[in-house]
Structures are given as C-alpha cells and as structure tokens.
Amino acid sequence: MADRRVVVVGAGPAGTRAAERLAAAGLRPVVIDEAALNGGQIYRRQPAGFTRPAEALYGFEAGRARAVHGAFEALSGLIEHRPQTLVWHIYDGALHLLCGTKAERLPYDALILATGATDRIMPVRGWTLPGVYSLGGSQIALKAQACAIGAEVVFMGSGPLLYLVAYQYAKAGATVAAVLDTSPFSASVKALPALATRPAMLAKGIYYTARLALRGVAVHRGITPVAIEGDDGVAAVVWRDAAGRERRTACDAVGLGYGLRSETQLADLARCDFAFDPIARQYLPVTDQDGRTSTPGVYLAGDGARIQGADAAELAGRLAACAALRDLGHSVPAAEFASLRAALAPMAQFREGLDTAFPWPAHFAAGFADSDVVCRCECITAGDLREVALEKGAPELNRAKALSRVGMGRCQGRMCGPAAAEVLADALGVPVEQVGRLRGQGPVKPLPIATEIVG
C-alpha cells in the first residue's frame, strides 16, 4: 500500500488540503502545479522580493491565506512538489507532464484534480483591443505584481469578483472610472435569502460596495455593454444604462468577467462523465458528495468541480483525499466524512444565491452583430458561428468547432467556450444544453516546439 502513487493536480486551497490529508495518512503524494508558487488563485503569492503584508494582498482573507500557505509549507519533505509543471494530457492511467521543455509520463494509482477555474467571459465588441483584460487577470496584476492594468480602469461584467477587484484597485491607489454591472439590483434582492445562509460573506459584499461608494466610484447596475472603443488600445466603454440611455465612459483599460467557469479539461481527458448543470449553465463532471468521479481512482475538488469559493475548496480537497484514502484501503473515521459533508452543505445554497444575484447574461449572445468576434484566438465571429449552425447544419459545439475552428485555437475554448455555446444555441433556437460541450483534447495547452521526452 505504501507504494501507491497518489497525485494531486493544483496547489490552491483544494489541492493543499488534499495533500495535507494524504500526508497525514502516511502517503507521500505528488503535487503538481503549473505555477511557480503554491497558493492557487485566491491566495496567489507575490514573488520573492515583494514586501506587501498579507493584509494588503488578501484583505479579510489574510488569516486564511496565511493558514493555507503555512499548511503547504509544513508539507515540505512530506510531499513531492512539482511546481512549474503542466499536466497536458491524461491517458491510460498516466499523466503527461511538461516542465520547461521536458515532457514526462507519470502513472498514478489515484488522482485528485483540483484545477480551479478561469474567468467566464461574455465577449463584447472591441474586447480584443489591447487594454482589455479578464477580471481575474486584473486582480492578478495587482496581487502578484502590484500593477494596475491601466491608468483609468472600468470594471464590467457581473459577479462578486467585480466589486472585490474594483475595491482592491481603488484601495491600492488606482483610478476606477466605473463599475458596470449587467445584473439588475432587483436580482440581488431576490437572492438575499440564499445569500443570508453565509452572513459573513454577505456582509463582505455589502462592505466592498459601500467602500466603493465612499470613494466616489460610480457603480451602475442593470447595464448592457455596447462596445469597447479605441484605435490601437482601449479609449472608452460604450454602454446602455438600466433606462436604455446610451452612455460612454472614457478609460484606457477594462477588466471584464462574469463569474468563473470550472477548468474541467483534465477530468474530460480522464474520461469522467459530465452532466449539464443548470446553475452554472456548463457541463460539469459528475461526482458523488465526496468528489468521486465516474472513473475509478479519479477525484475532483474545489472550483474545478463546481464554483463554490475558497472555503468550500479547502473542505472539498480534504474530503476528496478522505475518499481516495478509503478507496485505497485506509481507514478514515466516518465522523470525518460526516463533518466535512455537513460543513459543505451551506456552500451550495450560497452559490445558488450568487448565481441569482449575478446571472450569466446568456441573452447577450442573440444581440451580437455578425461581425462581433467571439473567439479571440482566431477572430471567429458570431456570424461565422451562425453560418455553420444554419447553413452547414452544425447541430452541436464539436461539429461547429470542426467547421469554424471555434475552440480549436490556442486557448482551446477556455475564453470563448461559454459564449460560443450560447451563440450556437440561439442560432439553432435550442436550449444551451442541447449544443453540448467542447470535448477536452490533449495537449490542453500548446507545447513548445522544442519539447523533449525524458520519461
């Protein structure tokens, strides 16, 4: 049993807690992360030589960030940490890794995928202009590099991160030209009962909004994006307010995002079953309550399974490790399962509240002009997608991909996937679940031309 190799992909909160639990059981898990430093997204660390204290980087979450970083550091010597290593394929019970230009195959007995999420993007005319960044990317510039994405920044989209990042920018001394939220205020009111299941989280949201108001940052709700304008970079955002009036906000940068989408490509390569999740409006891997997938020996935890935030990710990471341990024949106390499951229960309800308060604006897809770019990798437009749907008869996304190359470019559909599904569904006049999902394909990210196979 001691020889069983358990691999954890992702060193964020979920992966950290999974590795910790495995090590506590006497295993020596391999922890792989593409990033140089542990921490994942929310607790992303700044490089050596930076001096801001945890409070400046993580605000209310400073204590938790310290705890997660500390837990990972305490595992030094007890785990095999492989930073700067990409898992680019999974095949036949083995991971395919890339570190620098060296590729290697790593067989596993059990695999915990804690791969996190990326921004969920709804394109808008002009979103390929220099100066437009994802909302999460805008936060990374600040958190990991102490930079703002521009001198005057508009944050546009929806979701709790919109207000958090705007607040963090304003607090760090950046000029926030406006916060433009596509969700109407009435949606927040409707979501209140569900959000109240986690009062501390709700209070934080209210705090950020109030602070923005105090700093004089204009916050508009129920807006509709029209275009991002500029010649060789962002010069303004054009939008319609809740009353339908067209307005223009001058700026040189835009942070754009509508919540998060789970990073599920590895689960797909591990042949896990997926099902449509009507709350996320995304196909997600099917798991039991402890993170077991349909593929024996493969487990999921954290945002990569479903978007529930950092605290849930820690719990789910530990729970998935417990499940893996039990399946490998270790004894795990029933009470541990019970307490983790109980702690996770309110997270799901809060998550539903967030989706009610900040809904994904699927209906924008119908409003795209034919010339609007949906796929930024290869400049594939809404018109191109409508043509493959209506004239070439593509009934679902993978056929549309083959015919138009949407989702085939360098990002493999990470940026355009959710919007492309909506454009296709709208063109075909079918519910979005009917157009399916882009199948994950290895390599999940482009490999360097000089890749050398070492194992």
Added chain:
Amino acid sequence: MSRFRRLGETGRAPIRLTIDGAEVWALAGDTLMVALLANTAALRDSEFDAGRRAGFCLMAACQDCWVWTEEGERLRACSTEAADGMRIVTRGTAWRIDAS
C-alpha cells in the same frame, strides 16, 4: 507608451531588457508581461486581424501574451519571469507559422 501602472513595490532591483531593439528598464521579480507592458502598449501582432494584442487572462489560460526572443524562442509572457538581458521581439516575427 506604457499600458500597466505600477502602484507599489518599486524598491526592487532594476533589470534591463530590450524590446524590438530598444533598451528599457524593469524590476527584478516582474513577469515578462509586466516588464514589457510597463514600457510599451502591446505584446504582439494578431495573426488573424490587423490588431495588436497585449494579453488577456494573466493566468496562463488564454495564450494571448506570447512573445518571441530575438533567437526565435516563444515565451508566454504572463508566466515567465523577466530576466536581465532578455531581448524580446513584439512585432512581425518570422516565426509566426509556428504559432498554431
């Protein structure tokens, strides 16, 4: 023209790079993306339209921040640490064919 604005952490050691032949200064610990965009407005030409690109996701997911060294090595600027002496090309590279 620069795109990114530094809001702090400016006490780090300076490093020197060249962008399209011109010498610029950045700071030790910068990602290549920050080192470049603190000095210039974009990172590369789009292969599919006339526009320039300056990256998008900063988390190694979108691959929109590829730049090239003068020797023709492709680097993902958001996840590569800038190093003293790097010589980066952001325009009309001869290696574009390899980009897909």
